[in-house]
Amino acid sequence: MNGQVKFIISQKHSSEQIESQEWKKIDRAFKQFVGLDHIKDALKSLAAWAVVNQKRKEFGLKTEKQSHHMLFYGNPGTGKTTAARIMADLLKELNILEKGHLVEAERADLVGEYIGHTAVKTRELIKRAEGGILFIDEAYSLSRGGEKDFGREAIDTLVKHMEDRSGHFICILAGYKREMHGFLRMNTGLKSRFAHILYFPDYSLQDLNTIAVNMFYSKDYQLSRHASERLLRSMREMDDVSGNGRFVRNLTEFIIRSQAVRLLKCEELTKKDCMMISEDDVVKGIEKYKKEKQDQ
The missing domain is CATH 1.10.8.60 (Helicase, Ruva Protein; domain 3)
Incomplete structure (x- = not known):
């Protein structure tokens, strides 16, 4: 009996140390991220939620299906790409992402020149991002060509794979706030795919x-x-x-x-x-x- 009690205490102590180490990793990842405290808090909580959800799964507890796809609003140079890069490295360190690489893309990387080409390019880009983060800056440019533009095909393909391949990669769309609101109206299922919408204000x-x-x-x-x-x-x-x-x-x-x-x-x-x-x-x-x- 005594041996069993000692074993349980030892296991509990070990678990607390592991959790403490995980939080230190999360906290350390954002040490050099200047200002934007609400952004840091939101991204820290997202990472913590992912770790705890993983532990609940290991313990046989009920878990929620998590979506880590994100929308970043803000002017250029306000830390959006830096935040995405930090999250990629951190989630790899926490074993949430397999590779933890960041694939940066823009309209030209997704939109093709003829019918069917766009879907192929978009799928190839998503494949490259698997195990990491796909970061699409100025994402609203995909919607600028009008009804017959191939940008719509890129959006539709992206939405489908964000659902089908959820857990295999994270998609972050970034851009100006006003333009991004218009972009989200391009596809009825687009906004619902993003559980985390963060606004990056200008630095003081x-x-x-x-x-x-x-x-x-x-x-x-x-x-x-x-x-x-x-x-x-x-x-x-x-x-x-x-x-x-x-x-x-x-x-x-x-x-x-x-x-x-x-x-x-x-x-x-x-x-x-x-x-x-x-x-x-x-x-x-x-x-x-x-x-x-x-x-x-």
Whole structure:
């Protein structure tokens, strides 16, 4: 009897450790995802639900049929692709997805040039995505050709396979909010296939600054205190801050190039020199960024 009690306690302790490890994986996956707390919470809960549902199945308990297909609304550069990539990696780590790869697609990858070609292209794309996530950006472009456009065939084929192959791949459709509402009306069964609809708002100025700092850090650069202060102040003063990550990525590249020009004028370089971004690098990088924007 004592041995049996010890065994049960041991098993319970082991189970709690496993569950704790799973949650740590989920929490860790979104550590570098800046801002958008409601998005992180929603995706974390989706992953947790998938893990617990899997455990219930192992215990012989009743489980719900889960749909992980998602709709992402928001402007370009607001983290939609990044969120999809994080989910692909995470669900692979949690053994929910077999491969965990992300297949990015657009209209040209699905729509063919003649009758029957579109269905073939769409099925091939879905096959490539099996075990992972199919991410279709600007999905509303599939509905722009009108009644006789082959985009309708792509939508119909996609809807069918999202139901028939549910559990084998996850489909995420992304695009602007208004355009996506119109797109969903193209097929009566389309909206019902998506259990998770998430809106990605533009980043705040503080979030954009954090993204910039993280980008420098990920590339082994460091901002001096004055450089960091100048960057935030300059971003606040700029007229074309559109609240998205693409703007930040372009800006950091200009600053890094300015640092490179400065460093090559030095006779000798140290490791610290190559890492440090100065205030002057930020000023000149932003000046060049603004000039290029004006010339476009």
